[in-house]
Amino acid sequence: xxxxxxxxxxxxxxxxxxxxxxxxxxxxxxxxxxxxxxxxxxxxxxxxxxxxxxxxxxxxxxxxxxxxxxxxxxxxxxxxxxxxxxxxxxxxxxxxxxxxxxxxxxxxxxxxxxxxxxxxxxxxxxxxxxxxxxxxxxxxxxxxxxxxxxxxxxxxxxxxxxxxxx
Numbered sequence: 442x443x444x445x446x447x448x449x450x451x452x453x454x455x456x457x458x459x460x461x462x463x464x465x466x467x468x469x470x471x472x473x474x475x476x477x478x479x480x481x482x483x484x485x486x487x488x489x490x491x492x493x494x495x496x497x498x499x500x501x502x503x504x505x506x507x508x509x510x511x512x513x514x515x516x517x518x519x520x521x522x523x524x525x526x527x528x529x530x531x532x533x534x535x536x537x538x539x540x541x542x543x544x545x546x547x548x549x550x551x552x553x554x555x556x557x558x559x560x561x562x563x564x565x566x567x568x569x570x571x572x573x574x575x576x577x578x579x580x581x582x583x584x585x586x587x588x589x590x591x592x593x594x595x596x597x598x599x600x601x602x603x604x605x606x607x
Contacts, residue, residue, distance in 0.1 A: 442473060443469050443473075443488050443491055443492070444495065445465055445468075445469070445492065445496070449465065449468060450495075450496070452468075452517075452521050453468075453496060455517075456514065459498075459501040459504070460501060460504060460514065461496045462489060462492050462493045462496060462498060462499070462500040462501065462504075463481075463489075463501065463504040463506075464514050464518065465492040465495070465496055466478070466484050466488060466489055466492050467514075467515065467518060468518050468521070468522075469488070470483070470484065471518060471522065471567075472562075474555070474558060475555075475557075475559055475561055475562045475567075475568075476558055476567075476571065476574075477515055477518075478506070479506070479571075480506050481506065519567055523565060524562070524565055524566060524567045525565065525566060526566070526567055527561065527566040527567060527568050527569075527573075528566075531561075531564070531566045532568070532573070532577055534564075535557060535560060535561055535564075535566070535568070535577055536580055536584070537581075538560055539553060539556070539557055539577065539578060539581035539582075539585075540581045540584050540585045542556075542560075543556060543581065543585075544581070544582075544584075544585030544589070545585065545589070550578055553578035553581065553582065554571065554574050554575055554578050557577060557581075558574060561574075
């Protein structure tokens with residue numbers, strides 16, 4: 442899971458040696474979780490050491506996740522993996538997928554978010570923030586709940602409610 446492929450090594454060679462470890466870690470993290478790490482603290486130190494060993498370069502502890510350069514590098518990673526930023530339509534389709542495949546499952550919000558990221562990777566799109574994915578998951582949960590309650594309530598006619606004493 443955390444190993445780099447030969448094509449990954451080729452991809453990383455286009456970057457300076459100081460940033461290769463962090464770019465490699467971000468690439469692997471994106472493949473695994475469907476999103477980029479927000480900062481260094483999200484990366485396991487053992488993974489960083491392993492990637493440093495694989496690339497043969499030392500990790501740069503001063504690598505900034507928030508610089509313009511880092512944003513461009515993440516764009517290159519997306520291009521390399523064949524991912525594109527999710528459009529409004531992609532987000533709506535992802536939300537629909539969540540309703541259909543996750544609705545009715547005993548999952549908490551973080552599970553919906555994680556599975557949403559996984560599905561986004563499957564269809565080749567990138568959702569750029571946890572906040573966006575959480576909004577999609579919350580909206581999908583609400584839509585599922587409303588649909589479920591409407592199906593449950595639909596056979597109950599006014600006449601039945603009156604008979605029961607309502």
